[in-house]
Amino acid sequence: MPMPHILGADHVVVTVRDLDASAAAWAKLGFTVSPRGTHSPHLGTGNYTIMFQDDYLELLGVLTPTDQNKPTQDFLAAREGIERTAFTTDSAAGGAAELKKRGLEPLGPVHFGRPVDLPGGGTGEAKFNVFRWPLLENPGGMRIFACEHLSRHTVWIPELMVHANGAKAIARIEILTADPKAAAEHMSRLIDEPAIADGAVWKVPSGGRRADFVFLDAAAFAARYPDAVRAGATTSGAAALVLVTDDLAKAKAIPGAVTTGSAVSIPASAANGVVVSFVAR
Structure with a gap:
């Protein structure tokens, strides 16, 4: 029986060393890339997103080393690429509790946000609650976590969902x-x-x-x-x-x-x- 509160793949995290250069490279591949975002200070990361109908890609880079992004620092010491995949959750707290029932110790839930430049002008905020499976629970070497979107309208922006590559x-x-x-x-x-x-x-x-x-x-x-x-x-x-x-x-x-x-x-x-x-x- 599928896990309660886990609703399928939400986004794939592509971890990169040069965030701005990577965004430019993916734009050359025909993707519409969002404006750059900066996560809450305790996360120490920044991102660009590539939005699709129900899911998306995230280009993620470390801006300031912190304890929260130490696994990402370790990943980048070896290579760039797909570091982890997020699932959509309708309740990060409920999903984390479910892991505990199964004998796994989740990391989180953690709340964070980032400012979003809106197409019509002004700035909004994208807000999330996330939890992670234990770091060693990484099938095939890929880590997994779950993301509860608290402000979908500032993430799935229609203008960002149209791509030259279709x-x-x-x-x-x-x-x-x-x-x-x-x-x-x-x-x-x-x-x-x-x-x-x-x-x-x-x-x-x-x-x-x-x-x-x-x-x-x-x-x-x-x-x-x-x-x-x-x-x-x-x-x-x-x-x-x-x-x-x-x-x-x-x-x-x-x-x-x-x-x-x-x-x-x-x-x-x-x-x-x-x-x-x-x-x-």
């Missing part, structure tokens, strides 16, 4: 691991969603109609993406994002795009170590 939603988060079965079963236990085998590849739904987690080994990853696309990608951990576009021709127009079967892919070297692939739905 992106509309996150379809899959692909995680590279030596043991896809074990990593999928780990995720399955943490969120009470089934681990489903498809040959050597394993899938775990995130919940509802949101993105799936796909766990695959190096051979399956190489079969899915040519060398030119995998160049610059991690050899372990969350490695690729598959996005739904309303028109593959828009994705094909991205400089450096490579057609791979029924998908169009952007090399990891152009997107902070993340393979970005577009599919039509």
Whole structure:
């Protein structure tokens, strides 16, 4: 039975070393990137968001080292790329309590916010409550947490949801691991969603109609993406994002795009170590 208060994947955090340069790079890939945000001081981070219909990507950087962002500092010491994925929760307090019932000690809930420049002028505030699964509960090397949005209107801004590449939603988060079965079963236990085998590849739904987690080994990853696309990608951990576009021709127009079967892919070297692939739905 799916966990109460967990409603599927909410956003994927791509952690970067140079926040402004990364935002410019993703804009060149046809994404509409939000104005830069600065989180509450105890978090010590800043971000840009790339908004879709129900979910989004977050480019995250450390502005001031703090205890709260120490795991992100450690991640960046090794590489850039997908550090973690958030689930939507309708109650961070309820979700954290559910973890405790299962014998897991959550981190949080923590409340924070950030100012938001509004398209019509003026400034609003995006407010959140979040909790994290324990740091070592990281299936395939990807950490997970949950986010309760307290001000959706300052995050899902219509003007920011239209992208030149036609992106509309996150379809899959692909995680590279030596043991896809074990990593999928780990995720399955943490969120009470089934681990489903498809040959050597394993899938775990995130919940509802949101993105799936796909766990695959190096051979399956190489079969899915040519060398030119995998160049610059991690050899372990969350490695690729598959996005739904309303028109593959828009994705094909991205400089450096490579057609791979029924998908169009952007090399990891152009997107902070993340393979970005577009599919039509």
